[in-house]
Amino acid sequence: MLALLFPGQGSQAVGMGRDVYETSDAARAVFDAADAALGFSLSRLCFEGPEEELVRTEVQQPAILTTSIALLRALEERGPVPATHFAGHSLGEYTALVASGALDFEDAVRLVQARGRFMQEAVPAGRGAMAAILGLPPDEVAQACQVVASQGDRVVAPANFNGPSQTVISGDAAAVEAACARARQEGAKRAVPLEVSAPFHCAMMAPAAQKLALELARVRFKEPIAPVVTNVEATACTDPTRFPALLEEQVTAPVRFTEMIEFLVGAGTEKFLEIGPGRVLVGLVARIARRTGRGSLGSADELEAAAEFAAGDR
Numbered sequence: 001m002l003a004l005l006f007p008g009q010g011s012q013a014v015g016m017g018r019d020v021y022e023t024s025d026a027a028r029a030v031f032d033a034a035d036a037a038l039g040f041s042l043s044r045l046c047f048e049g050p051e052e053e054l055v056r057t058e059v060q061q062p063a064i065l066t067t068s069i070a071l072l073r074a075l076e077e078r079g080p081v082p083a084t085h086f087a088g089h090s091l092g093e094y095t096a097l098v099a100s101g102a103l104d105f106e107d108a109v110r111l112v113q114a115r116g117r118f119m120q121e122a123v124p125a126g127r128g129a130m131a132a133i134l135g136l137p138p139d140e141v142a143q144a145c146q147v148v149a150s151q152g153d154r155v156v157a158p159a160n161f162n163g164p165s166q167t168v169i170s171g172d173a174a175a176v177e178a179a180c181a182r183a184r185q186e187g188a189k190r191a192v193p194l195e196v197s198a199p200f201h202c203a204m205m206a207p208a209a210q211k212l213a214l215e216l217a218r219v220r221f222k223e224p225i226a227p228v229v230t231n232v233e234a235t236a237c238t239d240p241t242r243f244p245a246l247l248e249e250q251v252t253a254p255v256r257f258t259e260m261i262e263f264l265v266g267a268g269t270e271k272f273l274e275i276g277p278g279r280v281l282v283g284l285v286a287r288i289a290r291r292t293g294r295g296s297l298g299s300a301d302e303l304e305a306a307a308e309f310a311a312g313d314r
Helices: 018-023 025-038 042-048 057-076 092-099 105-122 138-149 173-185 203-216 243-250 257-266 280-288 300-311
Strands: 002-006 083-088 128-134 156-163 166-172 190-193 271-275 293-297
Touching (some): 002 092, 018 042, 018 057, 018 300, 025 042, 025 057, 057 092, 057 293, 083 092, 083 257, 092 105, 092 243, 105 203, 128 173, 138 156, 138 166, 156 173, 166 173, 166 203, 203 243, 280 293, 293 300
Parallel strands (some): 271 293
Antiparallel strands (some): 128 166, 128 190
């Protein structure tokens, strides 16, 4: 059984998607559709930058989604992709919904552009922060956050459960710094501040979630061709009526990636194929489910290997 995984914010790079745009009719159609839906040349920003424009949250999110779907459509030109489940990390959940047929691509591109704008506007620059805590069990990271949060009613909480020894925290900048210090005292090997524009997946994103809910209400979701494993529940969902509420909650809730992968393995998944720029997710899967097969598709020259991986028994 094969699960397709789609990356989230931070995996972008200037030049992404250009090669598949130039070699695949299906991929070219995806980029052209994104440009038309957004009313500006997202494809040019993906292919040429400048980087300072591409990394803007409201550009970065539709850019990664578009590149990921373009790669998927190019892969599908080579034959059926027998996925039994779809999943994505944060932003990547929207890509998973498109890949599963639950969400139209043009709707998704517009949604994530709005999502990125709302998330950026929710917290003034410099007030929030995120950090990766390495080498400390997730429950101990959560405890460190809880202790700090209780001191002065400050927001800090786990944002991404990325593996047994990697948890990303998010919140008020001073509280994140204090939680990092406490985590180091508790035995964390490292606490690494992340270069992000806002404190994603925490209570400080509540204004963004409220605005996004209005946009989600305007979109029609359909039954997926195979289950989508959601960030909020870390279990499979096929009910299109539930996706809007789950996507709204996702803005303030942690990404339960470790549990998502464990659920997929428990459901019989033997292979994971990450589709999109970067190879972050297969690296995380390697730490969570070492005995599974793992592949990635991030450029046109990887299409043949990805097709063989998806179709083969290895």
